[in-house]
Amino acid sequence: MSDHEHAPALEETAEAIATMEIRGAATIAAGAAEALAAQAREADADSPDAFRASMRAGARRLHETRPTAVSLPNALRYVLQRMEGHDVAALRESVQRAAGEFTRQLDRAQDDLGRIGANRLADGDTVMTHCHSTDALACVEAAVEQGKEIEAIVKETRPRNQGHITAEQLRDAGVPVTLIVDSAARRYLDDVDHVVVGADSIAADGSVINKVGTSGLAVNARERGVPIMTAAQTIKLHPETLTGHTVEIEMRSEDEVISPEKREEIGGIEVENPAFDVTPPRYMDAIVTEHGQFPPESIVTLMRELFGEGADQPWAEP
Numbered sequence: 402m403s404d405h406e407h408a409p410a411l412e413e414t415a416e417a418i419a420t421m422e423i424r425g426a427a428t429i430a431a432g433a434a435e436a437l438a439a440q441a442r443e444a445d446a447d448s449p450d451a452f453r454a455s456m457r458a459g460a461r462r463l464h465e466t467r468p469t470a471v472s473l474p475n476a477l478r479y480v481l482q483r484m485e486g487h488d489v490a491a492l493r494e495s496v497q498r499a500a501g502e503f504t505r506q507l508d509r510a511q512d513d514l515g516r517i518g519a520n521r522l523a524d525g526d527t528v529m530t531h532c533h534s535t536d537a538l539a540c541v542e543a544a545v546e547q548g549k550e551i552e553a554i555v556k557e558t559r560p561r562n563q564g565h566i567t568a569e570q571l572r573d574a575g576v577p578v579t580l581i582v583d584s585a586a587r588r589y590l591d592d593v594d595h596v597v598v599g600a601d602s603i604a605a606d607g608s609v610i611n612k613v614g615t616s617g618l619a620v621n622a623r624e625r626g627v628p629i630m631t632a633a634q635t636i637k638l639h640p641e642t643l644t645g646h647t648v649e650i651e652m653r654s655e656d657e658v659i660s661p662e663k664r665e666e667i668g669g670i671e672v673e674n675p676a677f678d679v680t681p682p683r684y685m686d687a688i689v690t691e692h693g694q695f696p697p698e699s700i701v702t703l704m705r706e707l708f709g710e711g712a713d714q715p716w717a718e719p
C-alpha cells in the first residue's frame with residue numbers, strides 16, 4: 402500500500418457507510434474510528450510525515466461518505482487530534498490507542514444516557530419510536546432493566562424501514578411492539594406517553610436533526626400533549642454550528658423511494674429523498690445526553706464546555 406492509498410478495511414468501511422450497511426450515527430462513529438485504526442495498522446509509510454498524510458487521506462475518504470451525522474467528523478477529530486509521536490511506530494500506536502478509547506467512551510456514554518432517559522419513563526408507559534436509534538433504544542432498555550413494563554408503537558420509517566430493526570430489538574428486549582405505517586402516527590399518539598427519538602446532529606440553538614419525519618412527529622406530539630425526547634450522546638453535538646454553520650441535509654437516491662420501472666411507468670415526475678429534517682427546539686421537550694438531561698435551548702452551554710468556540714478539521718491538507 403503506498404502512502405495515500407487507503408487500507409482495504411478503511412475502504413470497505415467507507416463503502417458500507419455510504420450504502421448504509423453501517424448506519425446510525427453512533428455505529429457510524431465507531432466504524433470510522435475502527436477504520437482509522439486499521440489504516441494506522443496497515444499504512445506502510447516510511448516517514449512520520451507520510452504516515453500523517455496517509456491518516457488524513459483516510460479520514461477524508463470516510464468524511465465524504467455521508468454529510469449529516471456529525472458523529473462521523475467528531476470521531477475523526479477525536480482520533481486525529483490524539484495522533485502523536487516522533488516516529489511511525491509511535492504514531493501508529495497513538496492512533497490505535499485513541500480509536501480504542503473512543504469506542505469504549507461511546508459504549509459508556511450510551512449506557513449512561515440510557516439510565517438518564519429511563520428516568521423519564523414510568524412503569525406501564527407506552528413509547529412511540531421513529532427510525533432506529535441505539536441511543537433511544539438504550540433509554541427504553543434501561544427502563545425495562547429497572548423493572549418497568551414498557552410497550553412500544555414503532556413507526557416503520559419509510560423509505561428504508563429502519564423501524565423494522567427497532568421492532569425486532571425491542572421485541573428481543575421483552576417489549577410488546579405494535580408496528581404502524583408512518584402516516585398512522587397521529588392516530589396512535591393518544592395511546593402514547595412518550596415519543597423517544599435519536600439524533601444525527603444537534604445544532605447550537607437546540608435544533609434536532611434526525612431521520613426525516615421527526616419534525617412532523619414532534620409537532621403532532623406537541624398538539625396531542627405528548628412529551629418528546631431526543632436521546633443523543635454528546636458526539637451528536639455539532640461544533641461548527643457554534644460559529645453559524647448549518648447542518649447539511651443528505652439527499653439520497655430516488656430509487657429508495659420508487660423503483661426505476663414504476664417511475665418510468667408514471668413518467669414526468671420529480672422525486673426527492675431527503676434523509677433528515679430539522680425539529681426546532683420549541684417542539685422538543687428534552688435532549689438526554691450522558692451528561693444529563695437538557696432543555697434544547699440550553700444545549701449550547703454544554704457545547705461551549707466541550708468544544709470551546711468551534712472545531713478544527715485535522716483531516717484537511719496542511
Ligand code: RI2
Pocket residue numbers: 424425426427428531532533534535536537563598599600601611612676
Ligand atoms: P444512533 C439514524 O440515521 C437515525 O436518524 C437515528 O435516529 C440516528 O441515526 C441516530 O442513531 P440513519 O443512519 O446513533 O439511519 O442513536 O440515516 O444509533
